[in-house]
Amino acid sequence: MMLxxxxxxxxxxxxxxxxxxxxxxxxxxxxxxxxxxxLADRPxxxxxxxxxxxxxxxxDSYARGQRVFVVEDIQAAGAPQLQLSNTANCLEVMTGAVxxxxxxxxxxxxxxxxxxxxxxxxxxIKHPVKKGQHIHKAGSDxxxxxxxMDSGVLLGPAEAGVLATVxxxxxxxxxxxxxxxxxxxxxxxxxxxxxxPHQLRMSNxxxxxxxxxxxxxxxxxxxxxxxxxTMAEQLKPLIAHTDVWISSGxxxxxxxxxxxxxxxxxxxxxxxxxxxxxPGKPFLFGTFHEGPVVFxxxxxPVSGFMCFYRYVQxxxxxxxGCVPATPxxxxxxxxxxxxxxxxxxxxxxxxxxxxxxxxxxxxxxxxSGDLASLLLADAFMALPQGESVFKKGDSYPIWKFR
Ligand code: AMP
Ligand code: MG
Numbered sequence: 001m002m003l004x005x006x007x008x009x010x011x012x013x014x015x016x017x018x019x020x021x022x023x024x025x026x027x028x029x030x031x032x033x034x035x036x037x038x039l040a041d042r043p044x045x046x047x048x049x050x051x052x053x054x055x056x057x058x059x060d061s062y063a064r065g066q067r068v069f070v071v072e073d074i075q076a077a078g079a080p081q082l083q084l085s086n087t088a089n090c091l092e093v094m095t096g097a098v099x100x101x102x103x104x105x106x107x108x109x110x111x112x113x114x115x116x117x118x119x120x121x122x123x124x125i126k127h128p129v130k131k132g133q134h135i136h137k138a139g140s141d142x143x144x145x146x147x148x149m150d151s152g153v154l155l156g157p158a159e160a161g162v163l164a165t166v167x168x169x170x171x172x173x174x175x176x177x178x179x180x181x182x183x184x185x186x187x188x189x190x191x192x193x194x195x196x197p198h199q200l201r202m203s204n205x206x207x208x209x210x211x212x213x214x215x216x217x218x219x220x221x222x223x224x225x226x227x228x229x230t231m232a233e234q235l236k237p238l239i240a241h242t243d244v245w246i247s248s249g250x251x252x253x254x255x256x257x258x259x260x261x262x263x264x265x266x267x268x269x270x271x272x273x274x275x276x277x278x279p280g281k282p283f284l285f286g287t288f289h290e291g292p293v294v295f296x297x298x299x300x301p302v303s304g305f306m307c308f309y310r311y312v313q314x315x316x317x318x319x320x321g322c323v324p325a326t327p328x329x330x331x332x333x334x335x336x337x338x339x340x341x342x343x344x345x346x347x348x349x350x351x352x353x354x355x356x357x358x359x360x361x362x363x364x365x366x367x368s369g370d371l372a373s374l375l376l377a378d379a380f381m382a383l384p385q386g387e388s389v390f391k392k393g394d395s396y397p398i399w400k401f402r
Contacts, residue, residue: 004385005310005343008275008285012311015271015287016318019243020175026163031216032173033320034153040146041166043139048099050075052134054112055123056103058087059131071121075100090123099135106134152322174320179212179219180238180292181205182247184259185299186226203371204248204297204304211308211401215316219246226256228265236266239291243319246312249299252282259296260284268294276385278342279303279368283311300368306345306380309399327397330360330381336390343385347377348398360398378402 003011021035050056057069069090075082077096084091084102091100099106111127142148148162155163155173163171188202189195205221212219222238224231224247238245250259251273260273268286275283280303284296295312297304314324330350338344348360363376379400383390390396 002274002276003272004276005382008272008277008283009311009314011271012285012315013318015293016315017243017293018321019177019319021172022175023170023172026160026168026171029155029163029171029173030157030160032155033317033322034149034155034159034171035151035174035321036172037147037151038149038163038166038168038171040142040144040148043144044142044165045136045138045140047081048138049136050077050093050095050097050099050106050134051136052106052108053094054092054106054108054110054134055090056084056093056100057090057105057107057129058084058103059105059129061088062105062125062129063131067125069123069125070117071123104135105129105131108134154322174322176217177243177316177319178241179217179244179246179316180242181208181212181219181221182235182245183221183223184226184231184247184250186256188223204299204301207301207305207374208246208248208297208308211305211313212316215313217316224250224259226250226258228258228262231258231262232265235262239266239288242292244312244316245292245294245296246308247294247296248304249297251284251296251298263294263296267291276342278338278340278344280307280310280345281342283307285311298368301371302347302365302368302374305374305401306399309380309401310345327382327399328358329395330358330379330398331395332381332390332392333359333361335392336362336383337388338383338390339388341385344383345380345399346383347373348379348381349376350378350398350400358398360396374401 072089074092075097081098082100112123115122183202183205189199209219250257270286273284282298287293297307317324347363351359360381365373379398382397
């Protein structure tokens, strides 16, 4: 029985295995998935922080009508806290400094006039002042020991700053899976070769490798000819040392599509073969008991590409401890008719509209062999099985690849 997309997706996710963890310097952790909670080692900010260059005063003096303040000293950022000795005076303060003791209000230079009187520097306050203004209170952003990030977070630039702030010099992240990308077919030649009229440069494995690179995974690339003996010989040594195989081609009904039988011979347990979807119907998925999970994707370039984003990427994210995000939705910009009883993955260009909705514009698309159509698209729109007319203005899930 051929599985639906949802059944196939659930079956794929059931096989997720943890890739394990490693400690890395935090500067090298961008793009990795965090595997430990990160706590605030101090309150954010850690002290009452001055937010303006100017003076710090005791508001009570201002409230009593005092407008002229003699300067006692300067409180700079990075200097230990000073104390006002007479609350009728002020301290000059710089942004980032600790609020001096016995002061509670900052007045910025823009609202002051500086004067000198008998060798004393003084400031006259020229604008109304509110009690407590321009102070970033200790702990007002985050309290001490609060969980700032939890396991499963993808580390990006914002996270790098927070890791640095809490002094997390090394951080626990997921190990990356060992992935092999496998090209199949006698028609394929290397990229730097000049193909004969009946040959093609292998391309699918490079789009798959590039998708993996964007996730920080560097894959090994292997090419198999359409010969069951040499296929088995090349694949067998890889079983013990790899986590994921992603192959392209040789899983359909062709006379030379030997991959399913070769994988079975090598001991792979097939989870499913064929899914009620277009493109990508011949997709085969299986697992080795002590070896990799195998995503045997169809050879047509759009099929393999779609299967990567619909099945392989969520599996890889889950294996690295990251819950795959639920897809977002977009609005179909024109009517689409699709008769077969399959879930249809339509290449679309996305346009964010001023009113906040994302329009999905179907692109010229000649079918699953149309590799160049992907250049014009940003995502696949998933049009549900069992319907054949998809109206302009209706919303459907999108699986983005750009
Ligand atoms: P197959 O599933 O092996 O019959 O392949 C389906 C189509 O995809 C054929 O036209 C193949 O030439 C093409 N194809 C398979 N693998 C690749 C690849 N790695 N790069 C480019 N095209 C491929
Ligand atoms: Mg083939």
